[in-house]
Amino acid sequence: MTAAPxxxxxxxxxxxxxxxxxxxxxxxxxxxDSMERYADRxxxxxxxxxxxxxxxxxxxxxxxxxxxxxGLAPGAxxxxxxxxxPQYLVALIGVLRAGFVATSVNxxxxxxxxxxxxVDSGAEAIILLEQFAAGFESIRAxxxxxxxxxxxxxxxxxx
Numbered sequence: 416m417t418a419a420p421x422x423x424x425x426x427x428x429x430x431x432x433x434x435x436x437x438x439x440x441x442x443x444x445x446x447x448d449s450m451e452r453y454a455d456r457x458x459x460x461x462x463x464x465x466x467x468x469x470x471x472x473x474x475x476x477x478x479x480x481x482x483x484x485x486g487l488a489p490g491a492x493x494x495x496x497x498x499x500x501p502q503y504l505v506a507l508i509g510v511l512r513a514g515f516v517a518t519s520v521n522x523x524x525x526x527x528x529x530x531x532x533x534v535d536s537g538a539e540a541i542i543l544l545e546q547f548a549a550g551f552e553s554i555r556a557x558x559x560x561x562x563x564x565x566x567x568x569x570x571x572x573x574x
Contacts, residue, residue, distance in 0.1 A: 443511045478509025489514045496520040496543035502566045506542045530554040
């Protein structure tokens with residue numbers, strides 16, 4: 416066991432910084448178990464606004480349904496281009512629930528690096544914070560991205 420990460424000091428008492436999965440357990444199954452088991456508890460806290468596991472469950476299911484409606488093939492790559500915000504977690508879980516592969520993209524990448532990562536990953540869809548849309552559009556040509564989903568930073572307040 417390694418030393419706990421520095422941010423673990425802000426975890427509630429009794430919450431381990433380590434996750435041990437069973438032989439047949441996946442990250443997604445562990446998250447889904449938590450969403451069911453702790454539905455009324457806070458899953459995400461952002462700028463004084465709480466998101467319960469039940470809300471995370473509902474919003475990630477809606478994301479999965481929306482992504483599947485795009486007609487992507489199972490295993491398609493979906494790029495997530497946003498900082499650590501609640502909608503990143505909603506998008507990540509939604510991508511996995513939909514049967515796709517998530518690839519994280521640093522929103523601070525310069526255009527050349529962003530283009531390279533999108534081409535290299537084969538991302539057919541991208542979910543990004545609206546502040547980064549212009550940068551993405553400047554390099555979209557020549558990437559496999561066919562679908563763009565925008566989110567706003569005001570999501571911490573439930574918007």
